[in-house]
Amino acid sequence: MIETIKEIILDFQQSKLKTGIPRRTAIRPVLGKATVCIGVRRCGKSTYMLQLMQKLLDSGIRSENILCLNFFDDRLHALRHDSLGVILEAYFSIYPEKKNKEKIYFFFDEIQVIPGWEPFVDRLLRTEECEVHITGSSAQMLSKEIATQMRGRALSWEMFPFSFKEFLDFKGIDSDETLSTKKRLMVQKAFEEYRETGGFPEVAGLERMLRIKTHQEYWSAMLFRDLIERHGIAHPKALTDLAHWLVDNTASLYSVNSLTGYLKSLGHKAPKSAVSDYLTWFEDAYILFTVRIFDASLARSNTNPKKIYCIDHALVTSVSSGILVNSGHLLENLVFTALRRISPDIFYYKTKTGKELDFIAKLRDGSRMLIQVCESMADPQTKKREVTALAEAMAELKLSTGTIVTRGESEKISLGGGTIEVVPAWRFMLSFTENFQPTSRCHGVL
Template sequence: MVETIKSIILDFQESRMETGVPRRLHIETVHGKAAVFIGVRRSGKSTYLFQVIQRLLDRGVPRQNILYLNFFDDRLHNLRQHNFGLIAEAYYSIYPEKKNAETVYCFFDEIQAAPGWEPFVDRLMRTEKCEVYLSVSSARKLSKEIATQMRGRALSWEIFPFSFREFLDYKGIESEGALSTKKRLLVQKSFTEYWETGGFPEVAGLGRNLRIKTHQEYFHTILFRDLVERHDISHPKAVTDLAHWLADNTASLYSINSLTGYLKSLGHKAPKSAVSDYLEWFEDAYFLFTARIFDPSLARSNTNPKKVYCIDHALVTSVSSGILVNSGHLLENLVFTALRRLHPEIRYYRTKTGREVDFIVSMRGGTRLLVQVCESLAEPRTRKRETAALSEAMAELGLKAGTIVTRNEDERIETGGGNIEVVPAWRFLLELPESTE
């Protein structure tokens, strides 16, 4: 096994890295803590690791001081808790002079594929002169295992598929500062493309059929690798049927009871506890997200119906039946993922009279952002309904501003208690900050 690991290490050091489009993720490493990158499969975590490696090389770090292993490599399949020490043994048998003398930069990609890795990383950081970077496709790996096994020796960053700004970077379109008429038209045209293709880096530039095929492959890999295999699910068809229902009902309300009833109607014997687990595992894999109602009472927040969103609006169109999903729901999903990149807790709001506002986000510094999503306000009844819900929520929360995100409309509506900004989606996405810092 040592010889195999040695050849993998040397192969990487001689290979050419594909660093892709620079991501707009700014990380800071802390001595004695592993940097962990977490996100859905195919969101660009490996490429981001390569970007970090390239920055180290540009700083003058020798290539020999980079130790990179991808745990999806079949040759590492037999690595388990009892023989992780072979990694350090293999590396230092190639470079014995570096042990305790030079910093070694360790990059372990998709490390959740190797059971029992946490104590190894913890020990490596305590006993060797090294910096450690990890990528994982599971939130639970981070929150539970790392917290207990690594005793706080990790800082984590989320990696999502391309944001609209990153998509513009991929297209080579400058999005900073004031936009000239020509640049604005280019940005709007690119938004139409982003609307069609979504943010997964691999599908950018693909034709429609290939894009759908690729999205469907992601969908099945997430289901079977991240759910069925990882959690040893004995009824995979129930999970698949549930995933399809949730994709079909993106941006809609659900309850555990209604989902359990739905699976029962298909002949699945999945109890409520199992359905609850499935949902948690979908979130764990960064495939689906839930938004709870905004309520000071945790009990009420948990018992009220929740809304479901997918990691990528275009993935929804590729895997859903197309019967229930409409473009208004997809626009709402797109806005949700843009907000979720910045804030872990996105809620929906219900006014005292029962009107609903799609998103309320608690910002740093105690301010709150209210966002309603509506494809178009051209129809007077729609306009009245959306503005009434938002202005009512603004009054209840004591806010002077609210936002309605549309496909193309742009105006300011003055209400008795403040202003409602109506903005096209492309501009809303560009005006969001790149981070919460």
């Protein structure tokens, strides 16, 4: 095993890194803690690790001081039964002069497939002069056992599929400068492509049928590897049927009771407790997200109907039946994922007269943002409905601004107590910077 690991280490150190499109996620290592990058599978975590390694090399760190292992490598299968200590033994047998003399940078990809990896990483951080970076399937990196075994020696950061800005980077369009008329037209055209293809890096630029097939393979892997296998689900058909119902009803309200009844109508004997578990696991794996009503009472927030959104709007179109999902729901989902990249604290809101607002998001600076999503406000009745609902919410929450995101319209509406900005979705997407904070929803410090 030692010889195999030595071969893998040397092969990697001599290879050219395929770093892809630079991500706008600024993950910062913290002294004495492992940096854990979590997110949905295929969102680009492994490639981001390669980008971090390239930055180290560009800063003058020698390749010999970087050890990278991908635990999905078939040659490392035997490690599941051996001590992970052989990794250190193999590395320092190649570079004995570095032991306790130089800083070593460890990159472990998909390490969660190795039982007992947490104590090994914990020991590394305690005994070696090192920096440790870890990625893995999110559902397997978020367990409470990790928090216990790592004893606070890890910090989690979230990664998502391409944001619209990152998609523009892929297209070679600079969105950080003032947009000329020509550049704006390029950005708008790229946004229509982004609406069609979504943010998963591998599908960017693929023709439609290949994109759909790739999305469907992702979906199957997410359900079976990150959920069914991970949690040992005895009746996987109930979970997959629930997942398909939820994605078919993207941006719609649901309750645990209604979902339990739906599964019962299909002949499944899944109790409410199981359905609640499934919903939690979907979110842990960054596949589907639940949005609760904004309410000071946690009990009321939990008992009210909730809304469901998917990690990627184009994934919805590739795996849903297409019967219930419309372009308005997809636009709403797209806005949700843009908000989710910058904040985990997202709710929907109901005014005292029963009017519903799509999103209220708490931002990093503590401020609140009210957002309504409407494909088009060309119809006067639609415009009146959306503006009235947003104005009521602004008054009740004592907010001076609100936003209506549309497919392509823009306008500024002055009210007695504030202003409503009507903005096209592409411009709304460009208004955000990426979230540089470690995640708090996923146990924060592990």
